[in-house]
Amino acid sequence: MIASVRRVISVCTLGAALAACGTVEAPGGGRTAVPSTPARHPAAPPTLAAGPAGLTPVFASGSRTRGKTVALTFDADMTADQGPRAAEGERFDNPQLIATLRALKVPATVFMTGRWAEEYPVQARGIGRDPLFEVANHSYSHYAFTADCYGLPTLDEDRMRADVDRAFKAFRRAGVRNAKPYFRFPGGCYDRRALRALSGSGVTAVQWDVVGGDAFATDADAVARQVLEGVRPGSVVVLHCTRSAAPTTERAIRTVVPELRRQGYRFVKVSELIGASAGTS
Template identity: 70%
Template sequence: MIPLARRLTAVCALGAALTACGTAGPTGTAHPAKSSASSSPSPARPPVLAPGPGGLTPVFEHGPRTRGKTVALTFDADMTADEGRRAASGEHFDNPGLIAALRSLKVPATVFMTGRWADQYPAEARSLGHEAQFEVANHSYSHYAFTEDCYGLPTVGADRMRSDVERAYTSLRKAGVPRPMPYFRFPGGCYDQQALRALSGLGVTAVQWDVVSGDAFATDADAVVRQVLDGVKPGSVVVMHCTRSAAPTTERVVRSVVPELRKRGYRFVKVSELIGESGGNR
């Protein structure tokens, strides 16, 4: 979760920071395809960026600025490994109203889902995973940070980073997501060279953003709307959250931002399309 009005700077020398379908990926997950406009996802593999030097996990922040007004709305479905008790007592880490808004507005979106969230809300995870309008990607299992000093998040050791990501894919498949995408978002957006090396060989592209919505813990929806509208450029990736208790304004934000950006000529796409436009390989 990212604090309000605090632009995150990811820690990494490269800058800036849920798959299978026929071809086995890391841990036997295949790399799925970008959803088509039909009700069934396409079986082709989705685009990914080529690894960096030495096979380092590649990082994607935004799409091309010169290929038209496209923008990707992304939503982090955060839930840490130890928050089950809070969910059992009635705290809502999901946001059905937000998903309903995206459906009614016909906005494609990419949901970065923790494995713990999928364990808690398997029916919602399954529904999202079967709808062509959405693509489900990996946000770790536990939502523990992959670096030290990352917004107060507990940390996962370097020796457990890879297994944490693999465990998340297992939870997504168990929940019924048929083809989780080969995209990974670091909890808190925090990463460094050690984290990128730990995930090398998994076949994932780390997905960051260039627009921080500020919806986390926000109570002023209008302020979040302004922050998004002021930040969006062609090819932008906007980070928001799909956790009702910690981002209560997000549905209202989406209902305001979407028509305004459409009025400005923007077309909404999923992250996979932006990566494809950026030269991603299938």
């Protein structure tokens, strides 16, 4: 281009000029219009439609007839009042488990409490930004949404929605991008009142159909057997990502993963199972 040119040369149509063009400095001091790159937004994660009377939908397993898929899920539990125990050295994380999942190239969904993300922000951010994983909501406090739930403190109904929202905020502060709109009730305990309290929040409640039995377990082989005996096509397996409360999980995974692959199973995230159930994948 000749250096003395001082006019704007448009490469966009006139009707789109304001919306889709930018300008750059041309040689000689002029301005040359260039097309802007359209912003790319990730597709919204699949969710289920609300249940009767608008209640929060609940998902427990995927299709039994659309291939041998299985979702491993891990609850990263830490209650709002366990900070002093963490300060004294108790470990509520399990970095070796995450490392093993990465080494085995196993997609997984981590249901994380907001308090866990606050205690381990570097790990939360690493999990949240790794395309192998997805982060979902396990409440902020890990307090129960019903009475008589494994001895957990109980939230009042008017605090339930706020506790879920607070967890999402804790994820963002930790640097977790695009946490999924999935929620797992602490202890898996819920009732109609809890589903009503979360109505309109946009979350899909995620339960499971296979209990790994790793909580407070000391026998990794027994945990592995329980998972392998329970898995069916479309299964959601619940396990834990907390060293102090589930010390055998990583060893069990090293048995479970190769055996399920030998049986022809493909590991997926919860979002894929929900997407298939919702007809979006």
